[in-house]
Amino acid sequence: MITVGQSKHRRWALTAGHGVGLAIFIIFAIFPLFWLVKISLTPNNLLYSEGITLWPSSITWDNYKFALLGSRFPRFFFNSVIVSLTSAGVVTLIAAAGGYAFSRFRFRGKVPIMFVMLLTQMVPLVMLIAPIFKLMVPLGLTNNLLGLIIVYTAFNVPFATFLMQSFFDGIPKELEEAAMIDGCTRLTALRRIVFPLTLPGMGATLGFVFTAAWSELLFALMLINSDDKMTFPVGLLTFVTKFSVDFGQMMAAGVLALIPACMFFAFIQRYLIQGLTAGAIKG
Amino acid sequence: MAGVTVRDVYKAYGSVRVLHGVSIDMEDGEFLVLVGPSGCGKSTLLRMIAGLEEINSGDILIGDRLVNDVAPKDRDIAMVFQSYALYPHMSVATNMGFSLELRRKAREMITNTVAQAAGTLGLSELLARFPRELSGGQRQRVAMGRAIVREPKVFLFDEPLSNLDAKLRVQMRTEIKALHQEMGSTAVYVTHDQVEAMTMADRIVVMNEGIIQQIGQPLEVYDTPSNLFVAGFIGSPGMNFLEGEARRNSDSAWVEMADGTLLPAPPTSAEDSQPVVYGVRPEALVIDEAAESGLMATVEVTEPTGLSTLVFSRLADVSTCAFTMDRLQLQRGQPVGLVPDVARVHLFDKATGKRL
Ligand SMILES: Nc1ncnc2c1ncn2[C@@H]1O[C@H](COP(=O)(O)OP(=O)(O)OP(=O)(O)O)[C@@H](O)[C@H]1O
Ligand SMILES: [Mg+2]
DSSP: OHHHHHHHHHHHHHHHHHHHHHHHHHHHHHHHHHHHHHHHHSOHHHHHHSOSOSSOSSOOSHHHHIIIIISSHHHHHHHHHHHHHHHHHHHHHHHHHHHHHHHHOOOTTHHHHHHHHHHHTTSOHHHHHHHHHHHHHHHTOTTOHHHHHHHHHHHHHHHHHHHHHHHHHTSOHHHHHHHHHHTOOHHHHIIIIIHHHHHHHHHHHHHHHHHHHHTOOHHHHHHOOSGGGOOHHHHHHTTBOSSOBOHHHHHHHHHHHHHHHHHHHHHHHHHHHOOTTTTSSOO | OOOEEEEEEEEEETTEEEEEEEEEEEOTTOEEEEEOSTTSSHHHHHHHHHTSSOOSEEEEEETTEEOTTOOGGGSOEEEEOTTOOOOTTSOHHHHHHHHHHHTTOOHHHHHHHHHHHHHHHTOGGGTTSOGGGSOHHHHHHHHHHHHHTTOOSEEEEESTTTTSOHHHHHHHHHHHHHHHHHHOOEEEEEOSOHHHHHHHOSEEEEEETTEEEEEEOHHHHHHSOSBHHHHHHSSSSOOEEEEEEEEEOSSOEEEEOTTSOEEEEOOOSOOTTOEEEEEEOGGGEEEETTOOSSEEEEEEEEEEOSSOEEEEEEETTEEEEEEESSOOOOOTTOEEEEEEOGGGEEEEETTTOBBO
16 A cells, blocks of 8 residues: 555656656746847846846837847848758758768769768868858859858758758668559659658758758858848847947847747648658558 | 560679579469578569569560560569558558559549459558558558559569468468459569468479579479478478488388488489488378387477377487377377388488489
């Protein structure tokens, strides 16, 4: 009897501990976001006068109004969307093609190519800034969104290719073979069978590259110098002037910048969680 | 309709040589079963017939047409994979109709053909489901359905039943055989289950290490195995092998074992004192409970199954299995006599393994 009681007790304690642990983790992860939102809503005059409070005594939308209407933020935002979407799209296409080849074909030089791709991931980015700048200047790619797209694409392709390869590896070869016997060429089998099944992988790759490009600061800072070419991470820095930091407006811009990333993940998450290949082979 | 001809086909993966000159002539409408131990190249041969694997040298013909360089889709074949390989993002109906859809058949015709095939296979209720919502047996049927809607010239099966439980396997075995008889297409069926091989095949092809050991009708292969490998591989429980030297005089023959035991043998071409292997199937050994006749052996284990009893005994220090339908009361250590039915004894050359 006692043991049963104890074990019940124990189980309850375990569940509670589990919950508390999760709660702590969530608070830890969410708090910076909360602070971002809080400051973006705090009127300027209360920011320093109220001290540290969890919620300001009054809120204002002025910072948002300024970020959207009074600053160059919409321009930065738009530039970021262009650069991130294009990079993500191009990288995903290249990575899908490369990943498929690595997964399905045997060809000469496969291992060396994979090795070199891995090697590129080991070089710290900071070391590459000067050489890349040197390369880009004569090509007219500095202060140019295309330049950024090229750099982001180049940096993300290797990892994305490995990512896509693992997704292709997860699709049984027999599915393609069955399709080829059913009447597909390799290309139709790719389009009708493999492509629909790799959508989750493409979604993941797209999301991964998009967020990486969206928040990239180092190269954007280096390669862009005019206001109308800035992406938003660089643009955020324009809220820092010689004399002051306009925290409210900066935070409002930051919150706005989170929106596309959130939308993006809300959109692809359904592909990410679905095990699309379930049921393909014996159960 | 068409037969399949495999002519002197070789295959290697890099330096790993898998098939060493395989030739098979399949007649139109024949049900051919490929058996052999794991890794002997059965799937490789099947995949070469399907066009999924390149041929290093040799020819494959479907009907009169050389298909060495013909793409799988143009060979007019259908294949059922061991893993079923159903398209997970398509419903059962779409899975089954996919090949017709690719051939741009009219929608109505596809629906009708699929419905008919589904009826035959008992899948009518499941057409709207997805593969992940089916049981293993149902998936297997969908894979079959996908193969039959197109009425191909040749069916290829790669161990299609090995993922099913024993009962379902027996049932599907009969159904596949019935389907084949109805459709009349040529079929190549890979299995390592020899009951499947014996019961389904018009002819069996026994392979080992990339070489065909014997081709023949099931009972022919069972009754006159052409070498030691086939003799040991076909039949369960397996054939007993006893080693010795051939002895003969004008009207009878024996095999003399190392300890002097004399085994009565049929007349063969064996030379006197040629080293041979004496093969006798368990059912060709009659048990003399009283141990008054035959070869003297000591009982080790008996395995009654209800229908029959397997008696394992030690004969001249070799473990020997005998099969009987009688309910014998035998104790461990008890002496028994084993009387071989000489007409059903096989002699093999010890050096080459060939039947004598
Ligand atoms: N892609 C490959 N690369 C290298 N070796 C291979 C490849 N595919 C098969 N093999 C080798 O070829 C041999 C024959 O393989 P295969 O799949 O035909 O055997 P199997 O008779 O079908 O066996 P099982 O009964 O286990 O299915 C094996 O030794 C295997 O290791
Ligand atoms: Mg196999």
